[in-house]
Amino acid sequence: MSANWIAGAAVRVDADDLAQVQPALAGVSRQAWRSFALMVGTVLLIGLVLPWFSNAYWIKTLTSALALSVAAAGVAVLYGQLGLVSLCQYALLGAGGWAALRVSHGLAWPFELCVLVGGVTSCAIGMLAGLPALRMKGLYLALVTMMMAGGFQVVINVFGFPDGGAGWLGKVQGSERLLMVRPAVAPSDAAYLRYVAVWLAAVLALIELHRRTRAGRSWALIRRGDAAAIAAGVNILRYQTWAFGLAGFCAGVGGALLAGAVGQLDGRAFAASESVMMFALTVVGGVTHWAGALIAGLLLRAVPALLTDFGVNGYLAMIFFGAALLHALITAPSGVAGQLVGALAALRARLNRARHSAP
Amino acid sequence: MIRIHALTVAFGGVKAIDGLDAELSDPVCGLIGPNGAGKTTLVNVLSGLVRPASGRVEVEGTPLLPMKPLARVRFGVRRSFQTEQVVEDLSVWDNVQAVLDHVPHTRGAAGQQIARALAHVGLLNVATLLGRELNLFQRRMVEIAKSLVGTPKLLLLDEPGAGLTEQEAGTLRRAIRAVPEFCGAQVLLIDHDVDLIAATCSQTLVLDFGRRLALGPTREVLDDPAVRAAYLGTA
Amino acid sequence: MDELLPFLISGLGVGAVYAMSGVGLVVLYRSSGVLNFAFGALGAIGAYVAWSLLEHDWPQALAWAAAVLTSVLLSLAYGRWLAPKLAPRDPTIRSIGTLGFALVVLGFTEWTWGEQPRRLVLPTDSLAFEFALAGGDVRLTYTRALGLLLALLMMAAVALLLSRTRVGLKMRALANDRDLSALLGIRVLQVDTVAWLLSGAFAGVCGLLLANIVRLQATLLTFLVIPAFAAAIVGRLRSLPATVAGGIVIGVLEAMAIKMPGFAPFRTATPFLIALAMILMARGNERPA
Numbered sequence: 117m118s119a120n121w122i123a124g125a126a127v128r129v130d131a132d133d134l135a136q137v138q139p140a141l142a143g144v145s146r147q148a149w150r151s152f153a154l155m156v157g158t159v160l161l162i163g164l165v166l167p168w169f170s171n172a173y174w175i176k177t178l179t180s181a182l183a184l185s186v187a188a189a190g191v192a193v194l195y196g197q198l199g200l201v202s203l204c205q206y207a208l209l210g211a212g213g214w215a216a217l218r219v220s221h222g223l224a225w226p227f228e229l230c231v232l233v234g235g236v237t238s239c240a241i242g243m244l245a246g247l248p249a250l251r252m253k254g255l256y257l258a259l260v261t262m263m264m265a266g267g268f269q270v271v272i273n274v275f276g277f278p279d280g281g282a283g284w285l286g287k288v289q290g291s292e293r294l295l296m297v298r299p300a301v302a303p304s305d306a307a308y309l310r311y312v313a314v315w316l317a318a319v320l321a322l323i324e325l326h327r328r329t330r331a332g333r334s335w336a337l338i339r340r341g342d343a344a345a346i347a348a349g350v351n352i353l354r355y356q357t358w359a360f361g362l363a364g365f366c367a368g369v370g371g372a373l374l375a376g377a378v379g380q381l382d383g384r385a386f387a388a389s390e391s392v393m394m395f396a397l398t399v400v401g402g403v404t405h406w407a408g409a410l411i412a413g414l415l416l417r418a419v420p421a422l423l424t425d426f427g428v429n430g431y432l433a434m435i436f437f438g439a440a441l442l443h444a445l446i447t448a449p450s451g452v453a454g455q456l457v458g459a460l461a462a463l464r465a466r467l468n469r470a471r472h473s474a475p
Numbered sequence: 476m477i478r479i480h481a482l483t484v485a486f487g488g489v490k491a492i493d494g495l496d497a498e499l500s501d502p503v504c505g506l507i508g509p510n511g512a513g514k515t516t517l518v519n520v521l522s523g524l525v526r527p528a529s530g531r532v533e534v535e536g537t538p539l540l541p542m543k544p545l546a547r548v549r550f551g552v553r554r555s556f557q558t559e560q561v562v563e564d565l566s567v568w569d570n571v572q573a574v575l576d577h578v579p580h581t582r583g584a585a586g587q588q589i590a591r592a593l594a595h596v597g598l599l600n601v602a603t604l605l606g607r608e609l610n611l612f613q614r615r616m617v618e619i620a621k622s623l624v625g626t627p628k629l630l631l632l633d634e635p636g637a638g639l640t641e642q643e644a645g646t647l648r649r650a651i652r653a654v655p656e657f658c659g660a661q662v663l664l665i666d667h668d669v670d671l672i673a674a675t676c677s678q679t680l681v682l683d684f685g686r687r688l689a690l691g692p693t694r695e696v697l698d699d700p701a702v703r704a705a706y707l708g709t710a
Numbered sequence: 711m712d713e714l715l716p717f718l719i720s721g722l723g724v725g726a727v728y729a730m731s732g733v734g735l736v737v738l739y740r741s742s743g744v745l746n747f748a749f750g751a752l753g754a755i756g757a758y759v760a761w762s763l764l765e766h767d768w769p770q771a772l773a774w775a776a777a778v779l780t781s782v783l784l785s786l787a788y789g790r791w792l793a794p795k796l797a798p799r800d801p802t803i804r805s806i807g808t809l810g811f812a813l814v815v816l817g818f819t820e821w822t823w824g825e826q827p828r829r830l831v832l833p834t835d836s837l838a839f840e841f842a843l844a845g846g847d848v849r850l851t852y853t854r855a856l857g858l859l860l861a862l863l864m865m866a867a868v869a870l871l872l873s874r875t876r877v878g879l880k881m882r883a884l885a886n887d888r889d890l891s892a893l894l895g896i897r898v899l900q901v902d903t904v905a906w907l908l909s910g911a912f913a914g915v916c917g918l919l920l921a922n923i924v925r926l927q928a929t930l931l932t933f934l935v936i937p938a939f940a941a942a943i944v945g946r947l948r949s950l951p952a953t954v955a956g957g958i959v960i961g962v963l964e965a966m967a968i969k970m971p972g973f974a975p976f977r978t979a980t981p982f983l984i985a986l987a988m989i990l991m992a993r994g995n996e997r998p999a
Contacts, residue, residue: 133590133599140603141568201802248990254802255745259939260989263982266936270979333573336562344560347522348621349548349577389933396809431821438813445807446795 152324155406156317162410163313167306176377177421179309183373184209185413186312186319188398189406190366193323195395196403197335198359201254204245204261205367206391207268212238212368213375217278218286220296220375227299227376231315234372235365242364243357250356265388276383277375295379312373319366320406331358393437400440402451411452476500477521477629477663482530484516484685491516492527493685502655503662505676505693507669509706512682514665515557518631521663522554523547535628549578551628551660555618555635563607567598570606571620578625592623595657596650612643619650627660634666644671651675673697681706715848717965723854725961726861727919728981731934732941732953733865734912737872739947740885741905744793745805746785748812750935752910753917754928755819756781760918761830761926762823770833778914784815785910789902812932819928827930830921857919864912865954872950877904937964937981943988960984 166178187209194200212234220230245264250257278286280294288294302311326332334355337345345352375381397415402408415437420430444451450458477499484492492513506514519525521532523544532539534552542550553574562570571589580588593599596616601609609617615635622630632651636644652675654662666672672679672693679696681688683705689696696702731749739745756777763773788811796807834852841848872878880901883891892898920934937960944956960981967977 133594134587137568137590137593137599137602144566144603199800199802201806254800255805256989258802258805259745259943260986262936263940263943263985263989267979267982267986270976270982274975330576333565333569333576336565336569337573339564340560340562343524343556344562346524346544347548347554347556347560348574349545350573351545351577387929387933388936389929392809393813396813399806429821431817431825434817435814435821436817438810438815438817441810441813442792442807445799445803445810446792 148328152321155324156321159313159317159320159410163310163316166313167309172305174421175305175309177417179305179312179377180374181413181417182309182312182316182410183370183377183413184394184416185370185409186316186373187367187370188394188401188412188416189316189319189323189409190363190370191395191398192401192403192409192412193326193366194359194363195399196408197327197332198338198356199254200356200359201258201395202261202360202363202391203258203388203395204265204268204391205363206394207265207386207388208238208242208364208367209371209374210268210272210381210386211241211371212364213371213381214272214277215368216372217296217375217381221278221280221286221294222282224297227297230296231369231372231376234375235368238368238371239361239365242367243361246357246360247353250353250360262388262392265391269387272383272386274383277381279380293380296375298376308377312377315369315373316410319369320409323362323366324406326362331355335359396441397437400437400444400451402453402455404450405453405457407456408451408453476533476535476661477504478531478533480531482517482520482527482532484513484520484525484527490685492520492682495530495682495685495687497680497687497690499661499663499678499680499690501661501676501678503652503664503676503678505672505679506663506665506682507667507672507679507706508682508688511684513685514682515633516685517682518554518633518663518665521547521629521631522552545577551578551626552631553622553627553629553660554631555615555622555633557634557637559611559614559618561606561609561614561617564605566603566605567593567609567613567617567620568602570617571624574621575624580625588624592620595623595653596620597646611638612640612646615639615647616650619647619654623654623658623660627658630654630660630662632662632664632666635664636666636668636671644668647671648674669697714966714969717968718962719848719850720854721962721965722958723857723961724920724923724965725958726858727916727923727957728937728941728961729954729957730861730864730912730919731916731938732945732957733868733950734909734916735935735938735942736945736947736950736953737868737881737912738905738909739942741881742789742793742884742902743801743804743888744808745801745939745942745947746909746913747805747809747935748788748815749909749913749938750917750932751812751815751819751928752781752784752913753915753920754931755784755815755917756914757830757917757921757926757931758819758823758928761828761921764830764832774918777918778911781914781917782907782910785906785913786903789906789909790899793902793906816928816932823928825928827925827927830918830926832922835922853919853922857923860915860919864915865950868908869950871908877901881905937961940981940985940988943985946988956984956988 167175170178187205191202191205194202215237216230216234219225219233275285276287279288280286281288298308299311302308334350337348337350338352338355342352394416398409398412401411401415420433423430423433479495479497482492482495483490506517508514516525520527521539523542527540537550539547565573568589571592572585575585575588590599593602596619598613598616598620601613619635636647639647648671651662651664654660664672664676676693678691679693680690681696681702688705689699689702735746735749759780760773760777763776764770788808792807792811793804796804832853834856837852839850839855872882880896881904883896884898884901888898917931920931924930924934940960941953941957945953964977964980967980968974
């Protein structure tokens with residue numbers, strides 16, 4: 117029995133408290149589920165519609181863009197939820213792609229399983245790598261991850277990616293190099309683009325579920341400050357490691373999907389600078405809203421391709437990206453996605469006012 | 476019930492707490508003293524953020540010092556901070572639920588516990604507001620609500636009334652006084668507002684230079700000439 | 711041992727540049743709190759400026775001067791115009807801002823000069839010291855000798871600046887406690903200017919030397935800042951002598967690793983391995999509460 121001393125005298129039963137607040141909670145919950153459905157629906161719709169408007173080259177480009185969006189979503193979790201700067205996401209993508217390729221060529225497992233193997237591999241590496249770095253100042257984490265990306269660059273340059281051979285490295289010589297076997301449900305390029313969109317929607321949904329439950333609440337407390345987190349009983353190390361694992365999983369899945377898109381991965385294409393670019397463009401795209409990851413992938417692959425189509429030098433894109441990163445850091449912490457969402461909300465509010473004030 | 480034996484805390488060469496012995500048995504106890512007396516240090520020792528050089532502390536008969544900070548939160552020692560720590564992006568409800576995520580509670584009764592705690596501090600009608608939409612008073616009450624869930628044993632409230640108006644302070648007083656009846660927890664209240672202490676705490680500990688200056692019924696302690704001299708200024 | 715000697719010498723050359731880069735990074739970090747990710751990019755654009763001037767038959771000394779001036783001006787531009795806009799944010803974000811700047815400079819460099827690798831040939835390359843050591847004959851080009859000498863001079867100059875001059879004193883105060891120094895009346899803006907200027911000068915010289923030793927290619931030079939970071943990490947982002955030692959050790963080990971069976975293909979990973987080892991061994995870098 118709880119005495120509501122605010123009201124003064126009335127003695128109320130506990131159950132009344134919960135009943136009183138249920139409608140409001142239910143309203144919030146409905147809204148949350150609506151935006152969740154909107155997110156999944158939008159991504160699936162994009163996947164459905166894009167192939168109708170794209171030629172063969174653009175289908176491939178957009179598929180790569182969506183695969184990178186999956187990885188970018190992981191970067192957004194670390195930076196947006198915990199303020200942690202990871203400069204090795206592309207390397208983790210490569211690691212996941214490596215594992216997926218090895219398993220696909222060596223064990224001929226179904227594609228979905230290969231993707232999961234890639235995701236789990238990078239999840240594990242991400243957590244291992246994150247552990248020693250987590251007890252350090254934020255800048256040291258950025259440096260550690262950058263060093264790891266540099267190390268991966270050297271290693272993968274030497275070893276290359278599996279392409280059908282035997283042994284640990286799975287490399288084969290000459291013309292017998294194999295392409296990764298596409299999923300049974302999506303052999304064609306157009307179908308594979310849709311397939312990748314489904315995976316993107318699934319990964320974004322996984323992240324959203326994290327954000328709305330215990331993990332998201334704990335991350336928010338850690339963001340508020342270590343003292344606040346400890347006072348609420350949050351095990352900071354455990355939840356940071358979890359975030360690293362989730363981000364690694366995103367990278368690994370993205371890498372496997374990229375491997376499936378192109379058929380093989382090139383060991384010379386995983387320079388440390390790629391991870392740096394991925395972080396920069398994820399910040400530009402926006403780290404708090406799910407659309408930010410989508411935008412990041414498009415910036416990484418689609419925009420340079422677009423510029424090439426228009427005959428514009430790709431390096432102008434780099435200048436623009438650098439300026440956009442500075443701008444995002446200085447003025448717009450929520451990135452392009454945040455600004456778009458804000459603009460949409462303002463537009464909706466204005467339309468509502470117009471509707472209510474019209475006679 | 477808090478039992479403190481020969482507690483000493485040293486930062487470098489400075490003894491923030493020097494051989495403190497105290498037994499705080501009343502449901503709502505006050506902790507006062509001039510700035511630098513060691514009040515926040517004592518609370519930091521109790522919540523686990525600071526390790527003492529020597530001494531023993533027992534809460535409800537259980538030795539506290541061997542427990543790590545997270546274990547103490549699960550055990551039931553909760554604290555609030557001088558600067559409120561409400562999470563801007565979470566709703567009031569989620570702010571409180573975040574605590575229940577990590578402390579033992581009956582499965583399925585989480586919603587009831589949160590609602591009950593919010594009702595106690597009068598925030599039930601704003602449960603869905605986000606942290607950033609709250610005013611200072613509401614934020615402070617969220618802090619209190621957070622410490623009421625999950626069967627707490629001891630609430631350490633560090634200047635919860637700072638910055639409140641008269642009316643708000645009155646509401647806060649009533650909320651604090653009713654805590655032991657609400658959840659069975661003991662309250663240790665630090666504040667500089669002597670009226671708040673006098674109105675809520677039946678027993679008060681006075682610290683000065685890390686040592687115990689006085690301990691007893693609040694009225695007697697506040698009338699103690701030594702306390703008046705050190706803290707309140709001679710009348 | 712004889713076969714190792716030429717690698718040791720060449721490793722010293724690169725190591726000296728890593729050491730100098732590390733010093734340039736640490737000096738700036740200690741006084742302004744910003745870790746300059748654009749250090750390599752600033753060096754790259756300076757090297758390209760020198761290359762263009764040399765192609766137009768400018769005298770070598772002027773070309774070098776123009777290169778360093780370019781880096782200094784760009785460094786100052788960031789330090790006085792963009793860095794203050796990020797000043798209220800936490801150190802990580804302030805450093806990530808330089809990442810954006812690096813992309814801008816790198817993009818501009820590649821857009822202007824193109825991405826194909828070039829050689830920055832300096833007239834001093836063709837002349838060399840040749841002498842016989844116990845291990846064998848050693849050939850040290852004038853450029854490398856000049857580079858080593860320059861490295862030593864600049865690092866000594868910085869050490870002197872920090873320990874003997876008023877500006878150096880102020881820089882050390884700022885490094886110790888920025889807010890307190892500002893309260894004490896130290897003109898933070900003035901000291902910052904010196905720090906960014908110095909960092910730019912170091913970047914320009916390092917860019918020239920690396921372009922000569924390795925090759926003139928914007929992306930490569932920009933990301934050769936990573937081994938410089940490794941050297942700075944060896945110095946714990948604090949100690950200049952340790953940074954210098956770290957840079958030299960990294961350069962030498964990286965060069966000598968060619969002779970290690972099995973490890974040779976991975977030798978470019980040496981800076982990263984050393985940096986990771988240093989970080990893992992680091993103690994007392996707890997997160998602030």
